[in-house]
Every structure is written in structure tokens, then in C-alpha cells.
Amino acid sequence: MKVSNPYGIVGSIYANYIIQSISLIVIMQFSLALSQQLDTDLVGIGYVASGIGIGKILLMFVGGILSDKYGRKPFIFIGMTCYASFYIGMLFCTDIHVAFFLAILVGAGNSFLDTGSMPALTENFPRAAGTASVLIKAFISIGTLILPFIVAFIYSNELWFGWAFMGFLAFLAINALLLLPKKFPSKNTVIAGSASAEGDTNYFIGKPNMFLEGVCLIIMGFTTTATFAIIMQWMPEIAKQAVGMEMTEASKLISYYSIGSIISVFFTAYIVKKHVKPLYCIIILPLLSGLILLMFLFNISPLMCKIVAFGMGFTAAGGVLQLTLVVMQQLFPSRKGFAVGIVYTLSGFSFIVIPLIVPTLALTDVRYVIVLNMLIAFASVLLASIVYFRFKKVIDMKKI
Known part of the structure; x- marks a missing residue:
């Protein structure tokens, strides 16, 4: 099977980094609504957010080793699934400890997405690996740029925060459908330099x-x-x-x-x-x-x-x-x-x-x-x- 156009693959990877950056700060940005739903205070929300780091630490090494063995695409999808599970779960979650577990999924998604996406970027553009990698930061910043406006819109119109979470889910679903048929280059692609x-x-x-x-x-x-x-x-x-x-x-x-x-x-x-x-x-x-x-x-x-x-x-x-x-x-x-x-x-x-x-x-x-x-x-x-x-x-x- 012929390798897909690298721009399509990389476009979906960058789109995922918009969601990744939103997911890292969405708990604190919606702290008021979530503290009411979870019946907790600011310290409790901080406890929930700390689960993100645990997920990152536990799975970064594992994700890297498995990505080298099985290829990049499966772990990008695992990362996306972790994020989707978090957003679905938070819609119904009322227990702070369950929310903490869901935050761990955000950290896990971060690890799997990084260990699948970062090598995939360089393998799609082996002669521009540095440029492809540094642009990740730009798309991460786009996510943190737009989220406050979403939060402001939700609060100022007294809407349920879940509408925003469902919007993020729809974004992930559309991106998954676009990425699914793509054929990635070999994980053994040599990086020029x-x-x-x-x-x-x-x-x-x-x-x-x-x-x-x-x-x-x-x-x-x-x-x-x-x-x-x-x-x-x-x-x-x-x-x-x-x-x-x-x-x-x-x-x-x-x-x-x-x-x-x-x-x-x-x-x-x-x-x-x-x-x-x-x-x-x-x-x-x-x-x-x-x-x-x-x-x-x-x-x-x-x-x-x-x-x-x-x-x-x-x-x-x-x-x-x-x-x-x-x-x-x-x-x-x-x-x-x-x-x-x-x-x-x-x-x-x-x-x-x-x-x-x-x-x-x-x-x-x-x-x-x-x-x-x-x-x-x-x-x-x-x-x-x-x-x-x-x-x-x-x-x-x-x-x-």
C-alpha cells in the first residue's frame, strides 16, 4: 500500500496537539463548574489535575518502547481514545476520585500521543525534522489561545460546560475519521541531516x-x-x-x-x-x-x-x-x-x-x-x- 500524502498525516497530528493543549488546562479553566459538579473546592480540583502528571510519568517510557516496536499510528489513536474517554467521563462524573482517574487518562493520552506523533512527524518529513517538530509548539499554543474564549462564552451565557466537552469530542471524532485511512511511512525511515x-x-x-x-x-x-x-x-x-x-x-x-x-x-x-x-x-x-x-x-x-x-x-x-x-x-x-x-x-x-x-x-x-x-x-x-x-x-x- 502506497504511503499517504505526508501533509494529510501531519495536519491531523497538529490538530491533535490543539486538543492536547486544551486537555492539559481544561480542568483548571472550568474549575468553577467542575468544583460544583464534584462538590469540592480549589484544593480538590488541584488534586484532580495532578492526575495528569501521573498518567504522563507512568506511560512515557512504555509508549516510546511500544511505538518503536509496533509503529506510530496505533499509539496516536490510543492517545486520542484516552482524551475522548476523559471528556465523556467528565460529562457524568460526580466523584472526585473518579475524576482523578479520568485526569490520569489525559496524562496517558499525552504520553501516547507524543510517543506516536513526534517520531511520525520526522518520518513524514525526514529532511525537515526540526521544523516539523518545533511547529508542534505553535499548535499547542493555538489550543491554549482559543480555550479561554470558549470558557468565557460558556460562563457568560450560563451554559453547561458539557457543551464544550462535546465539541472537543466531535473534533476528535472528525480527526480520527480523517486519519484512519492514512498509510504512515516506515518507522525505520532514516532522518536526513x-x-x-x-x-x-x-x-x-x-x-x-x-x-x-x-x-x-x-x-x-x-x-x-x-x-x-x-x-x-x-x-x-x-x-x-x-x-x-x-x-x-x-x-x-x-x-x-x-x-x-x-x-x-x-x-x-x-x-x-x-x-x-x-x-x-x-x-x-x-x-x-x-x-x-x-x-x-x-x-x-x-x-x-x-x-x-x-x-x-x-x-x-x-x-x-x-x-x-x-x-x-x-x-x-x-x-x-x-x-x-x-x-x-x-x-x-x-x-x-x-x-x-x-x-x-x-x-x-x-x-x-x-x-x-x-x-x-x-x-x-x-x-x-x-x-x-x-x-x-x-x-x-x-x-x-
């Missing part, structure tokens, strides 16, 4: 240490994700509690965040390709995030909420995690699979920890949430600085 990308490691002048710079980069999987996850999930709540912003207006802050993220995706892709090494970006971008949060701490106002939402989208959500992974793959080129698995596992761990810590801080004083995020951002800077000094000792910078 430069000599170094194909395994030429003669840029080493020393031996990298997995237990020093490797561990720093692994921990950055957590810190770089937590930095944007706090803003992505909790910025509306910060605005409501700190400056009394109306719910519909507070929800729209995520759109400012998404616009910043979309702009950053293309800006970062350009400067990394033309001017700045990924190594420098993983120091500079978290530093800017930390400084933005420091300014926010001393000037919490409606205008500043919008500026911070955009700024954090630009500095924290435009690809720092992906660039961290690139640096780790440069240092450990023979362990690329391990790098993806462990960094993304720590990334998923942040989705467990943050929803469990942040609600308690928010109920005490939302400034504590800002302080926590600032400290996490500066921790990324410290870790990246250690990596920088080790990188220069073991790699010839002129050859990277």
Missing part, C-alpha cells in the same frame, strides 16, 4: 558526566516545565485573587500567554538556527522568566497580569524544554532515547507536584505562588549555568 546529526561525535574534547551535567539537564525537565505550567494553569486564579479580575477576563490571560508562546516558537526557531546556540538559550530564557516574575511580585496589577502572561508565554513556553533536550542529546548522542524518556518523565512529574502545592499557597496568599515560580525559574538558570561550564570543557564549541 548534517554529519553531526547522523552520529559524528568528533566535537568532543572531553568526556561528559551523566551524574553532573546529565543530572542538571534531567532536573531541568522539571523546572522548565513547572515554570510555564504554573502560569498556564494558575494565572487566571492569581489575577482573580490578587486584583479582583472578573472570571471571564482572567481566563483570557491564557490567550496573552498563548500569543507570547506562538511568537516565541518562531523567534526561537530562527535564532537557534541562525545566531544563538541552544546552550545559551536555556540560560537566557529562564533568566528572563525569573526577572519578569520578580517585577510581577512588586507590581501586581491588571495591566501587569497581561504583561506577565505574555512575557511568560514568550520566555518559558516557547521551547526551553525542547532546547534542554537538544543540549542533552548533544552531550550524550548515543543515549538519545534515554534523554527523551527521562527529561519528559521529569517534565510530567511537574504536573503532579505543581497542582498539589500551588492551591494551598494560593489560598494563603497568591504572592507565594509568584515567589515559588520565580525560585523555580532561577533554579533553571543555576542548573543551566553548571551545564554551560561543563559543556565548554567537554565539547569544542566551534563544531556545535
